[in-house]
Amino acid sequence: MKYTSSITFLVIFSVLISCKSKESGFTKKDIRHSQKLIGLEFEKDRIDTMYAYLQENKAGLDSLRKYPIPYETFPAVQFNPHPIGFQFPEKRENPDFLIPMEVSLPSDLEEVAFYTIPQLASLIQQRKITSEALTRMYIDRIKRYDGKLQSVITLTEELALKQAKQADQDIAAGNYKGILHGIPYGIKDLMAVKGYPTTWGTAPYKDQVIDADAWVVRKLEEQGAVLVGKLVSGELARGDVWFGGKTKNPWDLSQGASGSSAGSGAATSAGLVAFAIGTETLGSITAPASRTGITGLRPTYGRISRQGVMSLSWSMDKIGPLARSAEDCEIVFNSLYGKDPADPSTNDVPFNQVKKSLSEMKVAYLKKDIDSDTTASGANIRSTLEVLKSMGVDPTPIELPSGFPYDVFDIILRAEAGAFFDELVRSGRVDLMTEQGKSSRANSLRQSRFIPAVEYLQANRQRQLLIESIHRLFKDYEVIIAPSDKGRQLLITNLTGHPAISVPNGFDKKGRPTSFTLLGNLYDEGSILAFARSFQQATDFEEKHPPLFVK
Numbered sequence: 001m002k003y004t005s006s007i008t009f010l011v012i013f014s015v016l017i018s019c020k021s022k023e024s025g026f027t028k029k030d031i032r033h034s035q036k037l038i039g040l041e042f043e044k045d046r047i048d049t050m051y052a053y054l055q056e057n058k059a060g061l062d063s064l065r066k067y068p069i070p071y072e073t074f075p076a077v078q079f080n081p082h083p084i085g086f087q088f089p090e091k092r093e094n095p096d097f098l099i100p101m102e103v104s105l106p107s108d109l110e111e112v113a114f115y116t117i118p119q120l121a122s123l124i125q126q127r128k129i130t131s132e133a134l135t136r137m138y139i140d141r142i143k144r145y146d147g148k149l150q151s152v153i154t155l156t157e158e159l160a161l162k163q164a165k166q167a168d169q170d171i172a173a174g175n176y177k178g179i180l181h182g183i184p185y186g187i188k189d190l191m192a193v194k195g196y197p198t199t200w201g202t203a204p205y206k207d208q209v210i211d212a213d214a215w216v217v218r219k220l221e222e223q224g225a226v227l228v229g230k231l232v233s234g235e236l237a238r239g240d241v242w243f244g245g246k247t248k249n250p251w252d253l254s255q256g257a258s259g260s261s262a263g264s265g266a267a268t269s270a271g272l273v274a275f276a277i278g279t280e281t282l283g284s285i286t287a288p289a290s291r292t293g294i295t296g297l298r299p300t301y302g303r304i305s306r307q308g309v310m311s312l313s314w315s316m317d318k319i320g321p322l323a324r325s326a327e328d329c330e331i332v333f334n335s336l337y338g339k340d341p342a343d344p345s346t347n348d349v350p351f352n353q354v355k356k357s358l359s360e361m362k363v364a365y366l367k368k369d370i371d372s373d374t375t376a377s378g379a380n381i382r383s384t385l386e387v388l389k390s391m392g393v394d395p396t397p398i399e400l401p402s403g404f405p406y407d408v409f410d411i412i413l414r415a416e417a418g419a420f421f422d423e424l425v426r427s428g429r430v431d432l433m434t435e436q437g438k439s440s441r442a443n444s445l446r447q448s449r450f451i452p453a454v455e456y457l458q459a460n461r462q463r464q465l466l467i468e469s470i471h472r473l474f475k476d477y478e479v480i481i482a483p484s485d486k487g488r489q490l491l492i493t494n495l496t497g498h499p500a501i502s503v504p505n506g507f508d509k510k511g512r513p514t515s516f517t518l519l520g521n522l523y524d525e526g527s528i529l530a531f532a533r534s535f536q537q538a539t540d541f542e543e544k545h546p547p548l549f550v551k
Helices: 009-016 028-038 044-064 109-114 117-125 131-149 157-172 215-222 262-269 286-292 326-336 367-371 376-390 410-420 422-427 441-450 453-474 489-496 525-538
Strands: 152-155 184-188 226-231 252-256 276-280 295-298 318-323 363-366 396-398 479-483 500-507 513-520
Touching: 028 044, 109 117, 109 131, 117 131, 117 157, 117 326, 131 152, 131 157, 131 184, 131 226, 131 262, 152 262, 157 226, 184 215, 184 262, 215 226, 215 326, 226 262, 262 276, 262 286, 262 318, 286 295, 286 500, 286 513, 295 326, 295 525, 318 326, 326 500, 326 525, 363 367, 367 376, 367 396, 367 479, 376 479, 376 500, 376 513, 376 525, 410 422, 410 441, 410 453, 422 441, 453 489, 479 525, 489 513, 500 525, 513 525
Parallel strands: 184 226, 184 276, 363 396, 363 479
Antiparallel strands: 152 226, 276 318, 295 318, 295 500, 479 513, 500 513
């Protein structure tokens, strides 16, 4: 098709950016060839007309690169997940987490490695164990077992023991800060911790030290939690491969832990930490939680501050907990959500704990996706539905919307990642990354330079239509039951910002965990957490642990 209109940044972002020859010029012939990449064809006189304009644009881009941008800077154009007319929930009451009194200390201390947060809090609050003793136990397990898993990239032993001793002093003085006080945890190595490397899982940044603590690190320290390790992230938040190897699934060491929060999933599953913090852009909390047999909560977009955290996609990144149970996830989430002035995506929307029974909830399920799954995961989720029906759940069969350009939405993530890692690509240091194949992050970053700005914006316009469509679907339901790794729920809900929780529900023929996913309305983490809690109270899948790591 012939077009005779002018063009500005469309061609610029398609072809004229070159990390190898950024100072060189370009010819009119280059413009003509570039049209094949963007699906347009301009007549010769129009190319002649735009040539000088494009030269000016390129000069402007070259000058732009001379101005450094701090990594924590968000773009002025920000994503808003709220559909038109969206009503924010009102505050009802503060969440209530009970610490049981009857928990006893076992003769073999390592049994507590798999205790829940309330159980550990009981031991610490009643001073049946010190935080220091508990912390040393987890550190010893990391030193003994992590060689098999490769889940801990930096052991923060000095910091952990300092924090644990301080917790013991505070508790002895009657200054008990709450249910997380004195409990050891791990954090994904996309998050800055002062005095320790923040490698982002890749060789070009393996010596990077950021002289600050991320928001989540500060918030957990304020509540007395103890940081024992920085946990492996796949390279720049992709997969389970990092510059030191591949993080393993504790249930099957021949298999990776999946998703870039692989270290958070594996370490929690193997009892190397009591809980962990991960991030998700397109499955990196729910996928490793599912693979390693634990519970993972991906909150609503903007719920937890990303200040001090590597960005992959400003409009898709979320932070959330990976833990033993839904209750543990709720405890950690409640400690972290809220407004941070340093992160413009956050807000003051309240979190409401839900105390309904399952029979009182409005529930749907993705029938077509579940019925078409012939794997062990499919069989187990169908068994899960039978369990839920026996508990009074009568789910309505539904389907997620069709009629959207799902094959193009990935350019949103890739374009934003390309902007954040602009210097990495232009400097050529992207070639130092471990994975360089077609599906690697390195390759994704290189090709991001050929995503037209116009198409990026068009994809986001389609995204807004998708947000409205999903909102209409969710208006009738509080919880939607979905398979964890089938269909488009993962892509759709990460684009729309809806919360999800991955819940273990059985094993495959090789003894590896399976899971199902619960999807919730924006800011209604309470409903999916309550649903998951009820299921876990009626079953015991979350109480199973990988045999290789049980002493």
